[in-house]
Amino acid sequence: MRDPAHAGEVPVEARALVKRYGHILAVDHVDLTVHAGDIYGFLGPNGAGKTTAMRMLLGLLTADEGAVRLFGRDPHTDLPAALDGVAGFVETPNFYPFLTGRKNLELFAALDGGAASARIDEALELVELRERASDKVGGYSQGMKQRLGLAVSLIRDPRLLVLDEPTNGLDPAGIRDMRAMIKGLAERGMTIFLSSHQLAEMEEICSRVAIIRSGSIVYEGALEDVRASVAPRYRLRTTDQARALELCEAQPGVADATREGGDIVLTADEGTVIALSRTLVESGLGIAALAPESATLESLFFELTEGTAAQGAAAA
Amino acid sequence: MRPTSLTAYRWEVRKLLAEKRSYIGIGAAALLPTLFVIVMGLQTGGPYDVPLGHNLRHSGIALSLVVLTFASRFGAQLVTALVAGDIVATEDAGGTLKMVFTRSATRSQILTGKTLAAFTYTLVLIAALGVAGLIGGVIAWGFQPIVDLSGATLSAPHALALLVAALAVFGAPLLATAAFGIFLSVATRNSAAAIVGTLVYSLAQEAIGGLVHVHWIQTYILSAQFDAWHGLFRTPVDWAEITRGLWVSLIFAIAPLVAAFWLFLRRDVAN
Numbered sequence: 001m002r003d004p005a006h007a008g009e010v011p012v013e014a015r016a017l018v019k020r021y022g023h024i025l026a027v028d029h030v031d032l033t034v035h036a037g038d039i040y041g042f043l044g045p046n047g048a049g050k051t052t053a054m055r056m057l058l059g060l061l062t063a064d065e066g067a068v069r070l071f072g073r074d075p076h077t078d079l080p081a082a083l084d085g086v087a088g089f090v091e092t093p094n095f096y097p098f099l100t101g102r103k104n105l106e107l108f109a110a111l112d113g114g115a116a117s118a119r120i121d122e123a124l125e126l127v128e129l130r131e132r133a134s135d136k137v138g139g140y141s142q143g144m145k146q147r148l149g150l151a152v153s154l155i156r157d158p159r160l161l162v163l164d165e166p167t168n169g170l171d172p173a174g175i176r177d178m179r180a181m182i183k184g185l186a187e188r189g190m191t192i193f194l195s196s197h198q199l200a201e202m203e204e205i206c207s208r209v210a211i212i213r214s215g216s217i218v219y220e221g222a223l224e225d226v227r228a229s230v231a232p233r234y235r236l237r238t239t240d241q242a243r244a245l246e247l248c249e250a251q252p253g254v255a256d257a258t259r260e261g262g263d264i265v266l267t268a269d270e271g272t273v274i275a276l277s278r279t280l281v282e283s284g285l286g287i288a289a290l291a292p293e294s295a296t297l298e299s300l301f302f303e304l305t306e307g308t309a310a311q312g313a314a315a316a
Numbered sequence: 317m318r319p320t321s322l323t324a325y326r327w328e329v330r331k332l333l334a335e336k337r338s339y340i341g342i343g344a345a346a347l348l349p350t351l352f353v354i355v356m357g358l359q360t361g362g363p364y365d366v367p368l369g370h371n372l373r374h375s376g377i378a379l380s381l382v383v384l385t386f387a388s389r390f391g392a393q394l395v396t397a398l399v400a401g402d403i404v405a406t407e408d409a410g411g412t413l414k415m416v417f418t419r420s421a422t423r424s425q426i427l428t429g430k431t432l433a434a435f436t437y438t439l440v441l442i443a444a445l446g447v448a449g450l451i452g453g454v455i456a457w458g459f460q461p462i463v464d465l466s467g468a469t470l471s472a473p474h475a476l477a478l479l480v481a482a483l484a485v486f487g488a489p490l491l492a493t494a495a496f497g498i499f500l501s502v503a504t505r506n507s508a509a510a511i512v513g514t515l516v517y518s519l520a521q522e523a524i525g526g527l528v529h530v531h532w533i534q535t536y537i538l539s540a541q542f543d544a545w546h547g548l549f550r551t552p553v554d555w556a557e558i559t560r561g562l563w564v565s566l567i568f569a570i571a572p573l574v575a576a577f578w579l580f581l582r583r584d585v586a587n
Contacts, residue, residue, distance in 0.1 A: 052586075058418050060585040080420045088418070094411030098334050107327050111419035111426075113319040152415070 009071040011036055011160040011191040012057060018065035019052050026052045028215035029066070034160075034193050034208070039186050041206035041223075042195040043297075045305050049215040050195045054090045054164055057193075059083065070160065088162030088193075092169075093149025097138030101129055101148055104137055108152050116155045123151040126181065142169030150181065161185060163194040167201065179205055203297040211304050218304045226300050233293040234273055236264040239286040247283060251276045265293060319421040324429025332399070332437060341395040345441045348391065349383045349449035353456045367465060367546055375460035376453025377475045380446045381549075384486055387445060388542035393493050393518040395441055400434045400497025401510030404580070408505040414585045427580045431498055431573065438494045439487055446483045450476075468551035482545035485558055488565035489541040493518060499572035502579050535560070538568045 012034035019027040027049045034040045044050045055061040057068055059075030059082060068075055073082035095104045102120065109116035124130040127147035132140070140148065146169055153161055166182070167175045175198065183205055186192055196202050202209065203223065210220040219226070233256075238244040245264055248257035253272030258265055268276065273290065280287055332338045356372065363369040366385050371378035404427070407413040416426060462475045470478065496517055500510035521539035534540060544561020547554035 055414075055585065060414055060417055062584055080422055083418060083420070086418075089415060091414075092411065094415055096331060096334075096410075096412060099331070103330075103334075107330075108415065108419055110323050110327055111319050111416060111421040113317050113323070113420050156419075 010034070010069070011038075011071060012040075012193060013069040014053070014057065014066065015068075016066040017053060017056055017063050017068065019049075019056060019061060020064050025215050027056070027063075030212070030215070030217050032057075032210055032217070032220065034191060036159075036191050037186070037189065038208050039182065039192045039206045040194070041202040041209040042193065042212065043197075043199070043202060043209055043301055044195075044212035048212045048305070050212055051090055051164060053212065054162060054193075054195065058086070058088065058090065058162060060090065085156075085159040086162065087153035087156040087158035087160075088164070089149050089153065090162075090164040092142075093145055093152065095137040095140075095145065095148060095152075098136060100134050100136055101140070101144075102133040104148065105133075105152055105155060109155050112156055116157070119155045119157060120151075123154040126154065127151045128177070143171065143174045146170060146174075146178070150178075154185075158190065160191045160193065163192070165196055166194055167196060167198050175201065199298045199301055209297065211301060213305045219300065223297065226297055232269065233265060233267050233299070234290060235260075235293045236266065236290050237262065237288040238264075238280060239288070243283065244280060244285055247279055247285075248276065251279060263289075319419075319425065321425045321428040321432070324421055324425050325432045326429075328403070328429045328433030329436060332433060337398065338437065341398055341437075342441060342444045344391075344395060345387075345445040346448035348387065348445060349379055349452045352379060352383055352386075352449075353452045357456070367543075368462065368549060371462040373457055375462045375472065375475070376455065376457040377450065377459065377472060377479055378462050379453030379456070380449030380479055381482060381545075383445060383449050384482065384545070385543075388486070388489075388539075389522065390518070392441065392445075392490055394515060396434075396438050396490055396494045397497050397511045397514035397518070399437045400494040401501050401512075401514050402507045403430045403434050403498060404501040405505055405507040405510050408585075409507065417585055423581050424577065427502075427577055431495075431576075434494050434498055435491055438490050442483050442487050442490065446479065450479070464549040464551055465546060466549075466551040470549075478548045482548050485545040485548065485561055486542065488544070488562050489538055489568070492538055492541075492565040492568035495569040495576075496572045499576040502576045502583075536564055538565065541565050541568075 010033065012032055014030060014032040017027050017030040018025070030049070030053055032053070042050055042054070052061065056063050057070070057075065059079050062076055070082050070086050075082040096107070099107065102124070105120045105123065106117060109120060121130070124133050127150050129144060129147055129151060132144065137145065137148065146166060150163070150166065153163070167178050170178055179201055182192055182194070206223055208222050209226065211218050236244060236248070241259070241262070241264060245257060245259065248254050248264060248266050251272065253268055254276060255267040256265075277287060277290055363372070363382065366382050368378050368381045372382055404413070407416065417423065459472045461469050461471050464470055493514065497510060497514040500513045501507070504510050504513065518539070521537050525534055525537050525539045528534070541561040541564050544558055547557030
């Protein structure tokens with residue numbers, strides 16, 4: 001049963017979090033706000049500070065500076081109460097290999113107290129591990145351990161689920177199933193905070209994202225704002241590419257039209273692309289392909305984590 | 317309802333029961349007296365230089381007591397170190413500690429559970445040694461009276477009661493050794509380092525006791541307390557020797573445990 005006393009609290013609120021390892025600044029004044037009902041994507045290249053920040057959120061690491069609140073409680077001074085209603089894992093979920101999947105869940109449920117043990121069957125069913133629950137975890141594949149990690153989180157009946165790279169080690173079908181599970185949990189009212197390298201996946205399921213680079217947040221906001229902040233790129237193939245390039249360059253609203261391999265790549269909004277397609281047809285060209293080139297989140301991610309030109313605008 | 321230290325303890329014991337190496341340690345403790353009986357069967361005389369050793373071929377009750385002397389030099393500490401040194405560090409290395417720390421049990425409950433489980437294992441170890449020694453000894457040499465360290469004859473039932481008490485007194489310094497192993501397990505986060513470190517600690521105590529001829533060091537060093545049970549087999553019973561063994565062991569147990577809890581409650585769980 002969810003605690004109504006915490007219904008109005010912000011699930012995650014981190015302010016000016018800092019973590020240093022010697023002279024290395026692993027996390028540099030990170031601010032994060034996850035609202036109730038969000039599916040919040042936490043993105044960044046390897047070594048950017050994602051896992052360190054997530055460890056601080058769960059009280060596993062002490063911040064050198066700054067503050068964290070989970071539903072209004074500080075996980076550094078108020079454990080384990082601050083983790084009430086919170087579950088999840090950082091990095092790979094680890095279990096006792098000499099115990100079965102079910103015994104592992106029973107152990108963690110015992111350390112949760114309350115009704116956690118009564119939810120084991122339901123959690124095993126949800127992650128589709130019921131038939132392998134009697135096998136020792138030492139024989140599980142990486143994907144099965146990921147799903148058991150989700151199960152061990154769900155037995156806490158969390159309001160906030162923190163998942164670090166939950167699709168690691170999963171095959172394409174497993175990734176699809178994990179995505180469906182996360183969406184399903186969000187539809188049940190759970191707030192989800194997850195990190196991932198699967199940008200397309202994140203774009204499909206997240207409502208808000210934060211991008212971290214070299215320990216600093218370079219973007220935080222709604223995915224709709226990401227889409228608005230990044231002009232979409234299109235890939236065009238016609239029966240006469242030389243003539244098409246001339247028409248693109250002459251079309252108002254089209255920017256950066258260039259040849260890339262056999263295609264033309266251009267930047268334009270949807271209305272301009274519709275107008276361009278008419279112009280091409282009226283000029284007697286056949287259009288073999290005219291499609292968005294890549295996901296907008298991916299574009300933003302690479303701009304912010306590898307490029308420099310768009311940083312200022314996007315971060316602002 | 318929140319979990320308790322008892323919950324953590326129960327699960328630590330279940331984990332130990334699920335691991336083969338736990339049984340190997342207990343099996344080794346039980347095998348030691350059996351090997352002793354076999355070796356004694358292959359030779360004549362002795363061991364006369366071991367306390368109560370002169371009883372060995374006359375009463376099976378003496379076997380466990382003689383084996384205690386040999387076990388106190390190295391073997392008991394080795395098996396204790398294998399469990400105590402591993403009990404926290406293995407969870408660090410295996411990544412399960414970070415999973416445990418995100419549950420509803422407090423860190424002090426978790427370490428209390430682990431400490432009690434390691435202590436339970438240590439006591440079971442001594443019980444296995446005692447029971448196996450008694451059974452093996454009685455089968456080989458019968459249930460007969462023994463002559464104590466003062467030359468007085470003790471009836472077989474009396475000697476048996478003193479054997480049980482001796483095992484308990486012997487347990488005190490062994491628990492202190494386990495406490496040091498737990499401290500190293502927390503501090504080093506590395507099973508091998510904690511196990512080897514505990515053995516070096518035990519060997520160093522033996523070496524200091526043997527090489528440093530200063531009375532108070534030889535009296536109050538932890539390794540000396542492994543002989544405190546001798547006081548039970550004097551007439552009259554030497555309670556000073558026994559109580560010293562208990563309180564010195566207590567001090568040697570409390571200091572590392574306080575340090576272990578201090579570290580465990582404050583530690584970061586990083587890579």
